Amino acid sequence: MIAMKRVAFAIACVGLAMGAAPAWAHHSFAAEFDANKPIKLHGVVTKMDWINPHSWIHIDVKGDDGKVVNWMIECGSPNTMFRHGLTKDSLPVGTEINVDGYLAKDGENKANGRDVTLADGRKLFLGSSNPDADK
Amino acid sequence: MTRRWLSTLVFLASAPVFAQNAPRDNSWTAPRLPDGHPDLQGIWTNKTITPLERPAALGNKAFFTEEEVRAFTKTALDRGNKDQRGGGVRDVLNAYNAFWWDSGTKVLPNMRTSIVVDPPDGRIPPLTPQRQAQLQEEALAVKVRCQRPGCAIANSGQLSPADKPEELDLMTRCISFGTVVPMLPSAYNNDYQIVQGPGVVAIDTEMVHEVRRIPTDGSAHLPANVREWIGDPRGHWEGDTLVVDSTNFTGKTRRGMDQNLHLIERFTRVGPDTLLYQFTVDDPTAYTKSWSGEIPMSKTDGLLYEYACHEGNIGMRDIIVAAQADEKKAAEQAAGKK
Numbered sequence: 001m002i003a004m005k006r007v008a009f010a011i012a013c014v015g016l017a018m019g020a021a022p023a024w025a026h027h028s029f030a031a032e033f034d035a036n037k038p039i040k041l042h043g044v045v046t047k048m049d050w051i052n053p054h055s056w057i058h059i060d061v062k063g064d065d066g067k068v069v070n071w072m073i074e075c076g077s078p079n080t081m082f083r084h085g086l087t088k089d090s091l092p093v094g095t096e097i098n099v100d101g102y103l104a105k106d107g108e109n110k111a112n113g114r115d116v117t118l119a120d121g122r123k124l125f126l127g128s129s130n131p132d133a134d135k
Numbered sequence: 136m137t138r139r140w141l142s143t144l145v146f147l148a149s150a151p152v153f154a155q156n157a158p159r160d161n162s163w164t165a166p167r168l169p170d171g172h173p174d175l176q177g178i179w180t181n182k183t184i185t186p187l188e189r190p191a192a193l194g195n196k197a198f199f200t201e202e203e204v205r206a207f208t209k210t211a212l213d214r215g216n217k218d219q220r221g222g223g224v225r226d227v228l229n230a231y232n233a234f235w236w237d238s239g240t241k242v243l244p245n246m247r248t249s250i251v252v253d254p255p256d257g258r259i260p261p262l263t264p265q266r267q268a269q270l271q272e273e274a275l276a277v278k279v280r281c282q283r284p285g286c287a288i289a290n291s292g293q294l295s296p297a298d299k300p301e302e303l304d305l306m307t308r309c310i311s312f313g314t315v316v317p318m319l320p321s322a323y324n325n326d327y328q329i330v331q332g333p334g335v336v337a338i339d340t341e342m343v344h345e346v347r348r349i350p351t352d353g354s355a356h357l358p359a360n361v362r363e364w365i366g367d368p369r370g371h372w373e374g375d376t377l378v379v380d381s382t383n384f385t386g387k388t389r390r391g392m393d394q395n396l397h398l399i400e401r402f403t404r405v406g407p408d409t410l411l412y413q414f415t416v417d418d419p420t421a422y423t424k425s426w427s428g429e430i431p432m433s434k435t436d437g438l439l440y441e442y443a444c445h446e447g448n449i450g451m452r453d454i455i456v457a458a459q460a461d462e463k464k465a466a467e468q469a470a471g472k473k
Contacts, residue, residue: 027307027450030228031287031297032457038226051447053309074450076235079341079440080323083237102227105457114231 026053026077033112037103041071041111045095050078050088057091057113059099073099073113086124097124165375165404168331173375175329175336175402178439179410179432181318182239182325184211187428189249189257197257198246212240224288237323244409244431250319253415253427262391266421270390284465285458297458300451305388307451309444313389314342315365316381317398317414317428327432328439329402329410336370336377343444349379357383364388366398377402393421408434 043059055075060068075081091097096119104110116124165173184207189196199207215233220226243250249257262270277295280286285298296302305311314321315338324342331337334352351370361367365388366381379400386394401413415427 026309026312026444027303027448027454028228028288028290029450030224030292031289031454032450033227035224035227049447052442053444053446053448054450056447056449072449076231077237077323077442079442080235080237082440083437084234104453105460106453107457107460108453110453112227114226 029074029112032074032104032106033102033110034105035102039099039101039103039111041073041099041101043071043097043099045091045093045097046070047093048088048091053077055081057097057116059097069109071099071109071111073101073111073116075113075116091124095119163406170333172331172372172377173404174331175377175404175410176331177410178326178328178435178437180239180326180435180437181320181412181430181432182237183241183243183250183320183430184208184239185243185247185250187250187319188259189251191258193248193257195255195257196248197252197255199242199248204242204246208240208242224292228288228290228292235323238320238325244433245429247429250428250430251426252429254424259391259426260422260424262421263419263423266391266393269393283462285462287454287458297454298462300455303451303454307454309343309448309451311345311364311388312342315340315345315347316384316388316392316396317400317416318412318430319428320430324440324442326435326437326439336379339439341439341442344442351377356380359383362394366396373401375403391421392416392418395420405431410434 041059041061043061045057046060047058049056049058055078057073057075059071059073061071062068098117098119099111099113100115100117101111101113118124165175168174212233215236247257251257251259254260261267277293280296281294285296286294287297289295289304290306295304300308305313312321314324318327318338318340321342326341328339328341329336330339334350336349336351338347338349340346345365347365347368349368349370351372353371354369356369357363357367362383362385364385367383368379368381370377370379372378379398379402381398381400382396384392384394384396384398386392386396395418397417399415399417401411403411403413405411410432412430412432413427414429415425416422417425419425
């Protein structure tokens, strides 16, 4: 039994050690966004670009001075997002969202959309992989 | 545990597995096209959580048991869903959960512990000393170059030149993701559409919509001086199996393999919903021995979406602008010191 437990443990560790496919975007997000500049944004969706290779959410963000600035938030591949259940109706114009990401290095108003939370607390990009319902 | 017990365990582990390793249904015959060849057409997917190489901890264990599949799957999926944040560059580089990816939720139906089936340890053989030296030389040149500004952190986590498009990797430039040489699963877009016509088979790859046009008319390979990003494939039928022989590569599409790559692939429809894909990488100047892999691809009802990577490659533009700004700032600082 001890040996069998060891096998199970080894299998579990294997799962931890490596996935099947390299899990990175088509380009390096670390090259595009600054790890030293975390940013939190609260804004209202003005547009959603379902474009390749990555989708972008456009939001209007009101600053402390009352001035409204448009920001672009980079998301995943549109094919993948669609297969995970996101559609053009998922983020209608006017939707309030919170973004917890990092500022673009090019100095423009862009951030990565690693964590996007809706006003009711639902996490947009925290879907789960259900082994019983293959995508 | 005694040797006898160990043998029993190995036997119990192997018995159900070999049954599942044979996805062929002998009572089933592949539908035929008017030319008499099997109909391989349709949209097939190779997405899986089965690793390309067998983790060293599993040694020569080629197949999972059912129990091990459950343990491996749970751990792999839990890991994918876990918040990967750890601070610093890691947060930006790879702290993205499973929602960003589409690499499947299941191991391959053959229950193998790796896609690589030969060598028996399930691992890609070492590169030749000559190829290792070439790659080390390239890596050193990059390292020396990146002592100056204008570099950015690549997907590998290493600094890489980035102040003009030509310096960026093929993925970032939307040229090729290297997922068709051979056809291996990636983090997403793991679908392929096969279309057959008289004297030709075409495979449309969802990732960057690379299309492989494979003549099956007996024509010879292109002259050796003509090189193609995804090689020059020529197909012929051996019974019900489409065999594709590819040469004339550039050596740029997948790290390790060089321009002498000779790729042999076999496509066999073994059931209504299973296309067995087998490949052998024969590249004697790159690898110390040839290696082979196997993926039972599954039929999918889903659509093949166009991944028109150039459509909005804003990320590439942003990387270059940032690297150029980095260079400019360094130049201004240097000028200010003078």
